[in-house]
Amino acid sequence: MPWLQLKLTTDRDSADPLEDLLLASGAVSVTLEDNADQPILEPALGETPLWDQVRLTGLYDADIDTTTVTQRLAQAWGAELPEHYWEQLEDKDWEREWMSHYQAIRCGERLWICPSWQEPPEPDKVNLMLDPGLAFGTGTHPTTFLCLQWLDEQPVEGLDLVDYGCGSGILGVAALLLGARRVTGVDIDPQALLATQANASRNHLADDAMPVYLPERCPAVTADIMLANILAGPLVKLAPTLQAKTRTGGKICLSGILANQAETVMAAYRPWFDFDPVAEREEWVRLTGTKVRD
Structure with missing residues (x-):
């Protein structure tokens, strides 16, 4: 038209x-x-x-x-x-126009994020087939890429994770494909929950591998790894909630944070976590750490 x-x-x-x-x-x-x-x-x-x-x-x-x-x-x-x-x-057919510019992305040694309409460049690797729909998360944004790169380096086999602010489900689905036992997805947007479920199904994961919830309906779960790629302001507010859902000895991965906001976010989590060196990409950062205090 x-x-x-x-x-x-x-x-x-x-x-x-x-x-x-x-x-x-x-x-x-x-x-x-x-x-x-x-x-x-x-x-x-x-x-x-x-x-x-x-x-x-x-x-x-x-x-x-x-x-x-x-x-x-x-x-x-x-x-x-x-x-x-x-x-x-x-x-133009704007959906097809967008699709033509979205290409597969390598996020470490094992993991590729591949558009669902393309063949994976390396079929023998871990290939997450993604159709983001109306939800945030394609792997192209520096914050998402930083989180995926970190996940690729983690021994997630058999672990339980929470993906808080799951968006398209890209982080949680990636963790499952890398060997995680179960991921709980949480988002305030019902459209994100639908996108997450669709992408989990697209990657042939079991129906119960990644249950999704609105925050107020999320059950009392605890995670070996907490993922939250949101924004600095909400992350600061959510610090008590996210730490409570992370097991002692577990890890946290936070992003959606500008470099000049890193110290403010870390300060909100330091009562519970010891942080690793900050990782940065195009003015955005990823914060990772280990929960050492309840």
Whole structure:
């Protein structure tokens, strides 16, 4: 289906009201992007910050009258619209377009993460066949890669793990394929739980190998290894919960953390854990350690 896009450049204060106007004028979606190379890598708790310069993109059906829509927007805005232009969005099968760019990823000596629609590059290795669906976790992000690389190095055979914030299930499924006995998946997003179950099934794992739960429904389990690839803020808040679900002598692997946040996160867990040296990739870090105190 062909589409038209209206792109506007504006400032932080005007972004929200312009977004509302675009939606009211018939846009089926509006995207906000940084227009001045000003990264916001992780907002503080409770914040939803915007960049100083914002580019809005409204997506419209191709059969609209662009002149009429522009005039109505200007009238509703009460002034001349900020810098803007219309463009035609190329008509593609966007799902297939994304699939064509997602390639297999090697995550250590044994483990490969492979798109479910491709043949594994090394069939004799441990190949996790993945279709992330609508959930986070493809192995391409530095935080996920760092966790997978660490898992590849661990003797997980016969162990019990918890994957807290399981997303697509990529970490838990990888652990099972590497020999773990059982993984408990936890996520606040029901879509993530469905994606995890689908990916476990896709990799021919037993139905009960990776049960999944919303946090409030998670049973009282303890793990030999606790995995949590989330964000720094939630990890700090979850420290008492995650330590309680980790056995004494067990290991923890935390990611979703920027390099300048590592010390804050470690401080929240030091009452229970001794940490290994920090691993870093593209400004993101992975924290691993051993539980030595109850």
